[in-house]
Amino acid sequence: MSNPHAAAVREVFLTGHRTGRAVAPSHFLAVRESPRPALQPGQVRVRNDFLQLTAVMADLMSEKPGLPMPAYPVGEPLWGGAVGTVVESAGRLAPGTVVQHMNGWREESSGDASLFYPVPVEVLPAPEYVLNQGVTAYHGMAEVAAAGEGDVVFVSGAAGGVGSLAGQIAKARGARKVIGSAGSPEKVKYLVEELGFDAGINYREGLVRERLAELAPGGINVFFDTVGGSQFEAAVQAAAQHARFALCGALAGQIDGGTGGFPRLDIMTAIVKQLRILPFATLHTSEQLAAWGAHYGRWLAEGKLVFPHTIIDGGLDAAPAALDALLEGRYRGNVVVRLH
Template sequence: MTLDSLPTTQREVRLVSRPSGALTSEHLEVAETPLAAPGAGEVLVRNEWMLMASAYRELMNEDTGLPLPPFPLGEALTGRTVGTVIHSDDSSLAVGDLVEHFQGWRSYVTGPAQAFGKRDRAQFPGPEYFLSNGPTAWLGMVGMAQVGEGDVVFVSGASSGVGSIAGQIARCRGAKRVIGSAGSKEKAQYLVDTLGFDAVFDHHDGPALDLLRELAPDGISVFFDNVGGEQFEAAVQVASPGARFALCGALSGQVGGTDGGRPRLDLLAAISKQLTLRPFACFHTPDQIEDWNEQFARWLGEDRFVFPHTVVEGGVAKAPEALINLLERKYSGNVVLKLTDEDGSR
């Protein structure tokens, strides 16, 4: 595209006030803004897919509780996105290249070419596959818990973006049994039937300790925690001696508004079983992304892995509703928003 045929405006989603409880559409606005023309060494990217995740809600708090700063008020939100270069003033990126970056929640973005990671379109069936939560699941399951043959694995929050990939990683690495927890019978069924979990309990069905004990009568050797709270406490009780815990998230404290992020640790049980507890943070370094994408593409090619995802259509204007629905637990897997409207507008 020549400079004069480039779009001059774009849509973006801004945080207008900080929610103190549930997120509503009042806290966000969709604004039409002028789009800066790319300057020397810059590119203009048309955003095409964006990842939705509960963590965006935490980033709306003044104190996020995460190793990331809060979203500033009055400015566009940010998040993981893939798009296509439509103008380039840098030799490292050409028009038509697919790129991944963190400037989501808007239809276009201009910036220095180095801020965009080039991706190979041929690697996956669609660009949205680059937005999987795999780097986090891989770091936790393999880097932290070192899952392998013979393990009995429990993944809490198994229908989340991270959890739905973490369980499959354990299966593909030879775990003997992969158990999950989810928030409905339908989600539990999907995890077993489509993703290959061995058994999944609905955490509404009773105390987590009873439900987990029933599915893992001989104990668990690996725990990948996305939920915290009662499920963490249950995992400590059911853990076998030497079990490894990868502590990824605390959804019951993040989305549930309870103190699930501060579960009680039965210290005597942890000491006597010599548990390894490894909290971790994945910052999606280029190496982490590349390692995961290679592994993911290989397993997909061998038909051993599914990209568990929900596609939400409707463009940037749909983003606030998509996040609210996600927080109300209406989706499962990795939730990806298609940033093009039905009529092709953005």
């Protein structure tokens, strides 16, 4: 718990590079206290209320993650999305302002006020609703795949942070049918009953290719892939002519290792169907942020979308083990740790 009079701030830091996927991320994380910095002109101090956890954080713990974002330095606290409240200000944000920022994994963050973005609390049911992966989901589904009216869409990893929003975005844009894959019957039920997917596939049970043939006999027009591996290969076989594949991630390789990130491409089928295979990286440009921002609050208010999320209690100390549990598939949707 953050104490306004304390001389120290609690934070989670990286104790060493993660060398392989066999060892859980929490093995390389520890909580410590660091001196609380004095506030400089222009700076604010923020009590962090919620921290966002995402699968990519585990990749960023390795020395060379090969991603379009900086790896976590050893000996430093991790960075990541957080929501907090300004508690002290020598800058342009008044105490009490609810803000979003990227200096998570600590109970309190200080810095120039320009690093902290006011949360539009008036259009959201709760501040933690901003800790979602909608920017990526929207970019991939709306702009890369251009999913819309009449499309038959398949989302892999559909109960995860990105996938759970990607499927709902396709529905909100008028897709005819949205199919999602997930790793348990409970998650498949969640997709259909709570997120409005038309059908779900438990990829651990039977062949995804056969289930897709049953559920989409005319083929899929859009594939939003967060998994790679055999699900990508199945989607090529299930694709309709000119289908668009938005490649977002390769969870099967990122989490389990192996060849998940190196699916085999049936080139002749891809040529005959003239597939458009479109890998993308969402860099959170101001345009990408604005595009999602223009839809999220409105779709929530109109009931076209829910914020799929799991809240973890237990404060900062619970965060390392929660990252392990995220990779093990124990949560649904976007994962948020309540810090206070």
